[in-house]
Amino acid sequence: MHRWSKLFIPTLREAPADAEVASHKFLLRSGYIRQLGAGIYNYLPLGQRSLNKIIAIVREEMDKIGQEFYLPGILPKELWVESGRWSVMGENMFRLKDRKGAELCLGMTHEEIVTSMARSELRSYKQLPQIWYQIQTKFRDEPRPKAGLLRVRQFMMKDSYSFDINMAGLDKSYDLHDATYRHIFTRCGLKFVAVEADSGAMGGSRSQEFMVYTDAGEDLIASCPVCGYAANLDKAVSRLEPLDEMVATGGGMPELVATPGCAAIADVAAFFKISPASDIKCVAYMALKRGTGAKKGGTEDTWHGVATFLRGDHQVNEIKLLGAIGASEARTMQAEELTQYMNAPAGYLGPVALDPEKNPLGEGLTVVVDKSLEGRRNMVCGANKLDYHLRNVTPGRDFDWTLLADIRSVNEGEACPTVGENGVNCSGKLVVGKAVEVGHIFKLGYKYTESMGARVLDENGKEVMPIMGCYGIGIERILTAAIESSNDANGFWLPASIAPFTVVVSVTNTADTALRETGERLAEELETEGLDVLLDDRDERAGVKFKDADLVGIPYRINVGKKAATGQAELVTRQTSSSVDVALSEVAVLVKEKVREELLLGEA
RNA sequence: CGGGGAGUGGCUCAGCCUGGUAGAGCACCUGGUUCGGGACCAGGGGGUCGGAGGUUCAAAUCCUCUCUCCCCGACCA
Structure with a gap:
């Protein structure tokens, strides 16, 4: 059982002046993170627990469609020269030299690495398809890190890469990722939209971003409330209404x-x-x-x-x-x-x-x-x-x-570009909103297998290039997006699936032995029910414990106080700040039931 | 990189203009009184004022250089 009195949870009454966006303020105040440099953060126990839960969900879902690798973070220059990205990546790439003067970089993405593996190991169409993934730290020397964990220079990414024998295979790998990403984000309790996106520096033909609407986001999304069309503003199109042209003057020439x-x-x-x-x-x-x-x-x-x-x-x-x-x-x-x-x-x-x-x-x-x-x-x-x-x-x-x-x-208010199968234009008007990107999937095509020379034999014994896809999820961004979408003046609340603890038991007065023991027993009971429980056994006033509990993102709280004398405790749901009195003997079952309902919603 | 702002005990800031003994609140330690929404009283510890150089009898304060961080614009998970 975890006791607040023993954990390192340095909560702050005030947010450091540097923090502007909600998630940044609360991550600092709740003791999840501390800044080490621009875009570089220490993850403290509470933050790490939450990230670990996110990673566990990502891993569980990814294992259903792919195989986990762990690739190095420090990479030799040569592979990047082969793909042409040693120069393309420019200053965003951290570069260094080893003692012999050989040039290396810190990994910002791993297409080159998996392609080098593919070309030396994959020989036959019979070995395809392959979906390889890893959950690993990435380094990008961002020109401007900002907003806490939203845009940083070191972060964790789940990146995966698919190799298929042909376009039909790629379509399938891509669709598998699409479906898997939807499961992952749903289980993490995010309200997300999938949008058409620009392929950017990754190259490739088609890509889709998974976005969570929030004003802290850096991307603009155009969407149609009528037909559901949604695209990144860098990709979005609209249907322009015909205009009345000016009447020509003079001879009609310039x-x-x-x-x-x-x-x-x-x-x-x-x-x-x-x-x-x-x-x-x-x-x-x-x-x-x-x-x-x-x-x-x-x-x-x-x-x-x-x-x-x-x-x-x-x-x-x-x-x-x-x-x-x-x-x-x-x-x-x-x-x-x-x-x-x-x-x-x-x-x-x-x-x-x-x-x-x-x-x-x-x-x-x-x-x-x-x-x-x-x-x-x-x-x-x-x-x-x-x-x-x-x-x-x-x-x-x-x-x-x-x-x-x-x-x-496109501008907000312009007509939706969608044309129905019957040839009728969608009647919707586009709306533009800010969002944060939590995932991105690409159909890469042959860019890397071609430039780096990966070949396999097809069923006719002919040498062909495998076709690739690549897919990313920003681990910290899931946490950030969740906080951005669920916070108030006192703090934030996370879905039970990714919260550092599911429930906190607040003993209002630890000087009262009977009360303290009641709290201990209750916490043990909750743990027996399989819940992640934190017992606030600190010798603090009740107000301090309540404030802290509201701050740190734990979705449920049980107050063990005065009413314990009559065999009752209060169950407080953080999101709604609503409280119900429950018989001590029934608390554990009730919390478990609530969590299960929440998780089932996530599955749906 | 361009533009704007900020560096003073752990946090939030005052002091700088007009140079003259480094401050407040919160946090921390000790003792006491409290104990259901960030308690109170008393005592205490902690800062080479981002760094370097300069001006001056004297620099947190004025000047020069430099480092770091934040915010606004071009990149991406």
Whole structure:
């Protein structure tokens, strides 16, 4: 039996000033964690117990579909050079040298490692499929760690990797993970949504994120309340309503108009008395193209000018932009660069008379036009001349581009993009909300098996590349998300499945021997029933024990106090702060019943 | 990396502008009184004021450099 008096649970009355988000404050105040450096934390006994419970659930579910490995956290450079990611990962990768000067890195993900294992061990289609997983510490030198355990530089991840003989096999492995993740998050008591996601640096064709809505989250999700469509804002699309075009003036061809001082979209719209939707906005970027890696004859990283054009009321989504042009980084142009590439000042940039590069990221200017401009007519845009705009501008007729692509973020209130099987548009309007990512599954494809040369023989004896998937779960993020979604002024409550203890027995006055013994007996009884029980046997006033109990995330509390004289105790449910008097003899059974109900809900 | 803020006992902060004996509350230790929602009284311990250099008779305070942490923007579990 665990006694509060013996455990190290350093609760704080006040949160350190550094903490801003709820989970960060409460993790510190409840004695779950302590900070060691930016994005580096000590996990204290209570935090560790909770994380261990999460890990146990993850392991139990993953064992149903895969096999557990434990791969090293310190990795040789060579494998990463082979895949090309030694350079791609950039500064996010912790790098070090050994005593011989050989270069190593700390593992931030393990595709290279499992692929190296696969290529040396897998020989035949008969060995496929394989699903390999591990639960292990990852290291990522985040540019900006933040919000307690939400974004850190060292964290635990369940990562798994699937190898299949063909796409149908990958589909199956992917679906297995999809289903397994849903079980895991449900058992952890999370209310989550699965959304379409961008594949990012991982590469690959399809991916889905598992998100928990919370204002502390860093991701934006667009979702439709009608049909259930949900996607990361970096991926989400919408159906735009048709617009009334402006009536052409004069001969209907582009006309130069003096617009002194009208640099902002709002100014231009007001000047022409038009909606911002009829203005063409320009955002000019410098985009970074990474070298393709030493193995492929390696080139230097290079910067390229990219001009993007979209509706005045739309925002560029840089993730979409990077994906469209095949760049890995982008920043907006400086004034000198605007002069160099467009010979115009900010506020008056326009697409007319530019000379678009044929291929993205060539020597000249890459011009990317958002799809929403396709088919539009008689718009207003900058004239690439200070204090002048053009009107009657029609995309395609008056200017050309390198690339026409979806590069904008959808706005809340736009129409849901879903089209039913009967061809009818969904009637829903998109809503945008913040969320934290707790899991991510990818169809990787052949990226690693190809670059690293993994081959097996198929049933015809022909050499083929296995196809891969990769799948991650952030262990600490499950805890963080749970706290974010279940807290109040006094603390937080966790689902019984992941709480450090299921129930705390608070003896209101330990100086009273009879009371203390009653508490001891009750705690033993609860333990006999298989519950994880913590006995608060500290020589503290009742108020202190109640405050602490409310703070630390334990879902049930039993007060052993005055009423013990009449054979009763109080059972307090933390989530609702509701309390019922229960006969001492029935407490254990009742708590067990409540926990079982809760767990069954988790299974459903 | 760019922009903003902060480093003073374990925690929250005051003191800095205007240089002159380092403070408060909470926490901790001892004794006593208390004992169902973070008790009270008395006594006590604990800080080279992030670090280095400089100005000065004298620096927490002024100047320079530096380190660390937090927040806002580009990455991801």
